[in-house]
Amino acid sequence: MASSNHRRRVPVLLAAAAALLVVLLPAPAAATDVEYCKQGRDYPVKVSGVEIVPDPVISGQPATFKISASTDKSISKGKLVLDVKYFFFHVHSESHDLCDETSCPATGEFVLAHEQTLPSITPPGSYTITMKLLDDANKELTCISFGFSIGFLSPLSII
Template sequence: MSKFTGFTSLAISYFLLVSTIVAATDVHYCDNNEEYEVKVQGVDIIPDPVARGAPATFSISANTDTEISSGKLVIEVSYFGWHIHSETHELCDETSCPVAVGDFVVEHSQVLPGYTPPGSYSLKMKMLDGRKKELTCIKFSFEIGFLSSVADI
């Protein structure tokens, strides 16, 4: 086997490993006909699947045409279609404010209790400005793994 063939096999194996670790999350707008002021480019969830009892980070990459000085994130979580949890966060606690025109990231970390049931969840997030005007609304799914973290043992 030549050095080139060995390198190619290694590169392909590495690519396949990385692509399974960094899976893209499908994001959908709540209303496809709405022209939201904040456009969401993607959501990264680390780790994926989320581990019970361990920190999980949701990073939302977005873009805006207008400066945002304040606002709220309203989050609703469903499990097998049943609404199970709601929470509201100050936008400026999850990103730097004021949000300038252009690209920005909203990042939220949370530890899910060890008793959280494993399975498929869906999350709906609305971003509101300081006057409660809806800037964007997205939906996406995420998984909570069957294995607990070491902290649960």
């Protein structure tokens, strides 16, 4: 009889261990909805997607933003300008050299990748990033906006 109870407990323990593992692993990146700043405008750089890891972002932890794009131009200089809003309030702006975020010259399909660690005091909630890619003459090559969330708890804080 003891061995019968033991056989019933093993699948339950395995299921519990598997559930715990799923909870502790980082969530897979999900595709993020992207909107062009000016609908109908034919931007020289087309954005095909944005990936944010982890999603939701965790305050005080590094997050990676990957923007998949393509162009038929050869872009050897430029800058990436980011504006961040918390709900509807502007909270942050920054600018980066394009060649620090991707291989230059950027041509064909390329990925802009930026890692950012948000301060641990960053409030949880919904944020929107507007990203402009400008060439060396400050001509707008693309302009997109997308949302992201900062979670309420770090997955490590519940362990």
